[in-house]
Amino acid sequence: MxxxxxxxxxxxxxxxxxxxxxxxxxxxxxxxxxxxxxxxSKIGLKTMLTPIDETQLEQWALHMSRIGYGRARKELAHVVMQIIAEDGRKTLKVDGCFFARHPSLNLRTTVQLGKERSVIMDASRSILTLCAKQESAIDPSIVYLAKNFAMQYDDV
Incomplete structure (x- = not known):
């Protein structure tokens, strides 16, 4: 403007x-x-990726997050380094401002499983056991998604 x-x-x-x-x-x-x-002109280092490359990388990371395979910061940095190496460009370090330029990529950290969540897991395990006893058909995608989220069960 x-x-x-x-x-x-x-x-x-x-x-x-x-x-x-x-x-x-x-x-x-x-x-x-x-x-x-x-x-x-902007102050600071130039970006290593073109705006098109950055947009594609952002869309890929969001897609992976939606299907349950969120990527960590180090993994994204590794992907950026692979892209740069394939293009034959030289670089000294990975640009740390990528996440600032793409706020839709929210940085999340893992959280330990709390007592209340383990109680819910016990309840859901008993429901699944009851369903298995009644010979109900369990959708395999439910089991697959539960495996992807790496839910922990307390065997207490």
Whole structure:
């Protein structure tokens, strides 16, 4: 929006004051942008992946999370290094700002199984045992998903 407002002033279709009021941008900021006082380049290291690569990596990580295979930060860093190595690019380290640029990738940590969850697990185990005794058909995908979430059972 800032670049668009600066272009309007440069073209002469509106004055600096009018453009400042219309786009709700301070006059001094708009003036600096029109006169190219400050460059529009970003400060810091350049990203190792292209924006398209980063978007694809983000979508892949979200997809893996949805199907129950969430990836850790180190795994994503390893995938990035593989992509860079395949392209033949050289790098010194993995960019730590990837997660800041993609807030949809929420960092989660594992939590120990609490007493209340183990009680629920005991109840669900007894329900499954009852269903097996009644020769009810159990959907195999339920067992598969339970295995993927690595549920812990207390044999107390």
């Amino acid at each position: 800032m670049d668009q407002a600066a272009e309007v002033v440069r073209s002469g279709s509106m004055s600096l004051c009018q453009t400042s009021k219309r786009y709700n941008i301070p006059k001094t900021t708009l003036h600096d942008r029109v006169k190219n006082k400050f460059s529009s």
